[in-house]
Amino acid sequence: MPDIVHVSYNHTGKSKSTNAFGMREMQERAFEARSAQHLLIKAPPASGKSRALMFIGLDKLMNQGLKKVIVAVPEKSIGSSFSKTKLSQYGFFADWEPNPIYNLCTPGGEKSKVGAFKKFLESDEKILICTHATLRFACDGIDEKVFNETVLAIDEFHHVSVDGENR
Incomplete structure (x- = not known):
């Protein structure tokens, strides 16, 4: 019986090789768009999206005049992706x-x-990592102006609802 499930892909290694800054191909493409006000990074699991955010967040803090980076994740276990990293x-x-x-x-x-x-x-702290729920509840009663000069990154954005009544 023929193997109809097996799929073979080109394995060039290009997606895992890094540039002079230690960025993989997808991270480098995201970093090229680092000056954008709004950025949506869509890539497969384990492709380096969290690290891409680190690169972009640090550039916005150090080179673009922003003051803070807030990373919101859907659940606490994902927050470990944003722990201290020697880039x-x-x-x-x-x-x-x-x-x-x-x-x-x-x-x-x-x-x-x-x-x-x-x-x-x-x-004066620069980086905060929290859950979507913490971000949502913390924003109740806060003047949105406090987010001026802040990078607000929503990891796993597809978990967020547009409905204003969503809790």
């Missing part, structure tokens, strides 16, 4: 170094994630 060891100009206090996806820390979120907005 400079691969050639990038900076490292992703969020303060553990403001990684609201890790165990421990402040009991009120919304309270910690609001403290972050008033602090």
